Amino acid sequence: MSDCELPSTFEGEVDLGVIGGTGLYHLPCLEKIAVLPPMATPWGYTSSPITISKFIGANGHLHVAFLARHGLDHQLPPTKVPFRANIAALKHLKCKAVLSFSAVGSLQESIKPRDFVLPQQLIDRTKGIRESSYLNEEGLVGHVGFGDPFSESFAKYIYQFRDVLTNEGKPCTLHFDKDKTVVCMEGPQFSTRAESRMYRLLGGDVINMSVIPEAKLARECELPYQMVCMSTDYDAWREDEEPVTVEVVLGHLVNNGRNANALASSVIEAMSHNMPEFMKTGDGLRGSVKMSISTKPEAMSQETLEKLKFLFPDYW
Numbered sequence: 001m002s003d004c005e006l007p008s009t010f011e012g013e014v015d016l017g018v019i020g021g022t023g024l025y026h027l028p029c030l031e032k033i034a035v036l037p038p039m040a041t042p043w044g045y046t047s048s049p050i051t052i053s054k055f056i057g058a059n060g061h062l063h064v065a066f067l068a069r070h071g072l073d074h075q076l077p078p079t080k081v082p083f084r085a086n087i088a089a090l091k092h093l094k095c096k097a098v099l100s101f102s103a104v105g106s107l108q109e110s111i112k113p114r115d116f117v118l119p120q121q122l123i124d125r126t127k128g129i130r131e132s133s134y135l136n137e138e139g140l141v142g143h144v145g146f147g148d149p150f151s152e153s154f155a156k157y158i159y160q161f162r163d164v165l166t167n168e169g170k171p172c173t174l175h176f177d178k179d180k181t182v183v184c185m186e187g188p189q190f191s192t193r194a195e196s197r198m199y200r201l202l203g204g205d206v207i208n209m210s211v212i213p214e215a216k217l218a219r220e221c222e223l224p225y226q227m228v229c230m231s232t233d234y235d236a237w238r239e240d241e242e243p244v245t246v247e248v249v250l251g252h253l254v255n256n257g258r259n260a261n262a263l264a265s266s267v268i269e270a271m272s273h274n275m276p277e278f279m280k281t282g283d284g285l286r287g288s289v290k291m292s293i294s295t296k297p298e299a300m301s302q303e304t305l306e307k308l309k310f311l312f313p314d315y316w
């Protein structure tokens, strides 16, 4: 069935949100049951339509929502992605976790192009020009914890399926430990060699232009969030090699896309049989945002309350 023959509304609750990055504008493992047009939220429209899929498992079913971070035609540069709308839409659809994919440069010899990484830490090197909070305006002040920006429970869940990654007969590793760190730069230009070397000194393992503010906004929505970083290049730090270009990145997108699909498919199938605990219980984040808001509800304007209700209909 073509997309335009599918329903453009969906009444149920979504369980898992999936965000595709560069080269990942859909996942073949997702058989669509509805295609929602770009969703209007109090923070603007989502980057792309949102496709809804349903998976029947042994003990229930799982609804998955997918959106393409840069739009279906890759028309949005990293600085202009409507991150707030994207995460708000997934929250509004009642997602219980977000699985995000991103093409990254490698800052370590051991992380080869086509390897995948589940980072547990990040360094924000964006320039403060992205809207990166729902709780940063006059009349609404909130400070959520962000010491552990990713969901370790979710990362462990994904890591179970590391053996599905392949690379034309060569080894292909899913790297995962608690120190793996993604650096987020503003772009759109890639880093200089000096910057790339500096990120290595700072402890960076991979680099992209999109984990900030996506991870921050997921935290402000109490959503367990894990990014799967898909390595495409060695950035600019290797003395004897040309610095990264888009051509180099493109050369790895097909293999990475196939692996992303295999990994997502395994994760989704397992979730459809039994929803993992971190999704059932909220991974320790439930209630955290209500606690972190300093502004008294009586002092909030109707407009502010309505925005908050879009995300948390039960809190205020």
Ligand SMILES: CSC[C@H]1O[C@H](OP(=O)(O)O)[C@H](O)[C@@H]1O
Binding pocket: 020, 021, 022, 023, 069, 070, 078, 101, 102, 103, 104, 187, 208, 209, 210, 211, 246, 249
């Ligand atoms: C085309 S390489 C730079 C581009 O790739 C990554 O995008 P995404 O994270 O959406 O996969 C990186 O963050 C840059 O936006």
Ligand SMILES: Nc1ncnc2[nH]cnc12
Binding pocket: 103, 104, 105, 106, 185, 190, 191, 207, 208, 209, 232, 233, 234, 235, 236, 244, 249
């Ligand atoms: N070297 C790099 N720097 C920033 N973002 C990237 N995405 C893919 N490769 C990248």
